[in-house]
Amino acid sequence: MTQRAASEFVRVQFAKVAEFQRRGAVHFHAIIRLDGVSRTEPFLEAPREVTEAHLVAAVREAARSVSYEAPVVPGESSRRVLRWGSQLDVQAIVRREGLEGALSDRAVAAYIAKYATKATEDLEGGARGRSHIRMIKATAELIADESGPDSEYFLLGKWSHMLGFRGHFSSKSRRYSVTLGSLRSARRSWRLARLVDRAREDGHEVDDVLVVGAWSYAGMGWRNEGDRALAIEAARATREWRDARRVHFVAERGEKNA
Numbered sequence: 001m002t003q004r005a006a007s008e009f010v011r012v013q014f015a016k017v018a019e020f021q022r023r024g025a026v027h028f029h030a031i032i033r034l035d036g037v038s039r040t041e042p043f044l045e046a047p048r049e050v051t052e053a054h055l056v057a058a059v060r061e062a063a064r065s066v067s068y069e070a071p072v073v074p075g076e077s078s079r080r081v082l083r084w085g086s087q088l089d090v091q092a093i094v095r096r097e098g099l100e101g102a103l104s105d106r107a108v109a110a111y112i113a114k115y116a117t118k119a120t121e122d123l124e125g126g127a128r129g130r131s132h133i134r135m136i137k138a139t140a141e142l143i144a145d146e147s148g149p150d151s152e153y154f155l156l157g158k159w160s161h162m163l164g165f166r167g168h169f170s171s172k173s174r175r176y177s178v179t180l181g182s183l184r185s186a187r188r189s190w191r192l193a194r195l196v197d198r199a200r201e202d203g204h205e206v207d208d209v210l211v212v213g214a215w216s217y218a219g220m221g222w223r224n225e226g227d228r229a230l231a232i233e234a235a236r237a238t239r240e241w242r243d244a245r246r247v248h249f250v251a252e253r254g255e256k257n258a
Contacts, residue, residue, distance in 0.1 A: 010034040010046050015172035024136045026165050032059060042175060052092040063088050073153065074146040138246050140164040
């Protein structure tokens with residue numbers, strides 16, 4: 001069955017988080033489910049003939065078949081084909097007493113928060129870990145420095161502190177659950193309601209609430225030549241510090257190899 005044909009019966013929903021492992025690889029954890037198709041009900045159950053075994057098989061097949069041909073890295077002559085690794089663990093969320101076949105909101109929140117609070121600095125536990133992570137960061141900066149402004153790797157150095165990973169730590173499909181826009185709207189309504197209640201407690205009659213929030217373009221660039229000179233000097237000092245750190249790292253690595 002093609003994806004277009006399957007979309008008439010089921011709709012794929014997901015939520016995933018990225019974890020930085022100690023070896024420097026980005027590890028993904030995802031919750032994937034199949035919903036039914038309906039124009040009126042946002043969370044319709046999938047047809048009964050579609051089982052967990054179908055979803056598990058589809059996930060495994062997708063991981064085996066998907067690939068991406070990355071742009072040529074500066075200094076290399078051929079492209080690299082990126083694929084999912086062999087470490088693929090697919091587990092069905094079975095029906096358990098009290099869960100009614102779905103994860104609770106607290107369990108999902110704890111699941112995401114575990115990785116939302118994990119930074120790359122947490123990987124630099126011992127001397128070996130620090131050396132390994134520094135090498136990955138230095139490599140990302142080196143590739144960015146050797147790439148031109150039109151290269152796909154030009155901004156890689158900006159994300160060296162994230163080991164070159166530019167993606168968001170958490171993402172989800174639009175219909176997986178409540179959207180961030182609806183959360184912001186609910187928070188805004190709650191704050192306005194508190195302000196109205198406080199005004200009424202102070203003896204004021206509140207019929208309408210006027211929200212003043214205006215933004216205007218102030219400009220771009222430096223305000224004067226002094227600010228411009230300071231910015232240029234700061235950029236120069238940063239480049240020198242980066243180059244010195246790279247030379248020190250290469251020398252340290254050469255001594256260890258020797």
